[in-house]
Amino acid sequence: MKLGSTLELVMSSITWELLMIVPTRGGKRIHLSLVANPSHLEAVDPVVVGKTRAKQYYSNDSDRTKNMGILIHGDGSFAGQGVVYETLHLSALPNYTTGGTIHIVVNNQVAFTTDPRAGRSSQYCTDVAKALNAPILHVNGDDMEAVVRVCELAAEWRQTFHSDVVVDLVCYRRFGHNEIDEPSFTQPRMYQVIRNHPSALEIYKKKLLESGQVTEEDIHRIQEKVLSILNEEFLASKDYVPKRRDWLASHWSGFKSPEQLSRVRNTGVKPEILKNVGKAITTLPDNFKPHRAVKKVYDQRAQMIETGEGIDWAVGEALAFATLLVEGNHVRLSGQDVERGTFSHRHSVIHDQETGETVLPPGSCHHEPK
Ligand SMILES: Cc1ncc(C[n+]2csc(CCOP(=O)(O)OP(=O)(O)O)c2C)c(N)n1
Numbered sequence: 625m626k627l628g629s630t631l632e633l634v635m636s637s638i639t640w641e642l643l644m645i646v647p648t649r650g651g652k653r654i655h656l657s658l659v660a661n662p663s664h665l666e667a668v669d670p671v672v673v674g675k676t677r678a679k680q681y682y683s684n685d686s687d688r689t690k691n692m693g694i695l696i697h698g699d700g701s702f703a704g705q706g707v708v709y710e711t712l713h714l715s716a717l718p719n720y721t722t723g724g725t726i727h728i729v730v731n732n733q734v735a736f737t738t739d740p741r742a743g744r745s746s747q748y749c750t751d752v753a754k755a756l757n758a759p760i761l762h763v764n765g766d767d768m769e770a771v772v773r774v775c776e777l778a779a780e781w782r783q784t785f786h787s788d789v790v791v792d793l794v795c796y797r798r799f800g801h802n803e804i805d806e807p808s809f810t811q812p813r814m815y816q817v818i819r820n821h822p823s824a825l826e827i828y829k830k831k832l833l834e835s836g837q838v839t840e841e842d843i844h845r846i847q848e849k850v851l852s853i854l855n856e857e858f859l860a861s862k863d864y865v866p867k868r869r870d871w872l873a874s875h876w877s878g879f880k881s882p883e884q885l886s887r888v889r890n891t892g893v894k895p896e897i898l899k900n901v902g903k904a905i906t907t908l909p910d911n912f913k914p915h916r917a918v919k920k921v922y923d924q925r926a927q928m929i930e931t932g933e934g935i936d937w938a939v940g941e942a943l944a945f946a947t948l949l950v951e952g953n954h955v956r957l958s959g960q961d962v963e964r965g966t967f968s969h970r971h972s973v974i975h976d977q978e979t980g981e982t983v984l985p986p987g988s989c990h991h992e993p994k
Pocket of ligand 1: 663664665697698699700701702705732734735736737801
């Protein structure tokens, strides 16, 4: 795999925000951060994608190969929650792309108690991703090696083509949706089959033993090792006191450079700075031909800055953003209509009425095309 040694993975998780350094088999180290997910299904998706984009920005990962998002979905929610479709549609937009997200759908073939036929109109739970022409890799969760192969393929796809890829891990859930659930209330026949079905571990053990590559002793040793790690962690959990670092504190460390942090101080700037900055944000380039109404808005703004009187919301906002920029901060305003403003009040990006060229005063600001 062509994954960089400092690959940063941002993943959705059902429980908490956690940061860890994970060694890979190839001797590299991956910085893995899990983003807390509320019980509101899939709500974390755009958070993971946004965090990935921010990490890419702050780590100068311009080709988006060092930071990547992985989203883990349920089959019912992947097909049923609108935010999934919205997140997929952000994936290739220039101002939102993260160079591809790997989506892993843990497809246990039931959504809590709802059968697929009652939960979606498409054949596969992953069909929503067809709108992107993303590759969708369906794999049998009982076939360990196929799962590994497919996940490697997904990672290579993402690193090569920088676009989303979906793994549909077709499996089942041995027990209920939660501790108090009894799945045979609603899926009696499915659970009869599941009760008689060997576990993925049993299936793989059998396959390895038959191939002659490992012995019973080897398997026993590996199993004991894994069990002892789990037991140790379980015992340690009894008197575990959560650290602030495990939640919000940690993921901000290193997020901003010491130089940026040293500039954090009480807000508010001197009137001279507001005047200077105000001049820059109300001056249009020579020979630029704005719409007549916009020209008027800009003339009025220039007057507000000059006299210090009648400053409106839009100018106040522009001054706030501009002074943040002057202090070396990154300001990102995102969403449809943000350039002009929903009520035509902002006009931060102006279109030349003859050439169609756009400018974001002051012209030096970075403005990504639509
Ligand atoms: C936004 C939202 N809508 C509805 C629910 C209620 N709900 C909880 S679990 C669930 C089914 C999830 O099914 P699936 O994604 O297949 O995950 P599974 O539980 O099978 O792993 C639903 C609809 C919710 N938690 N959040």
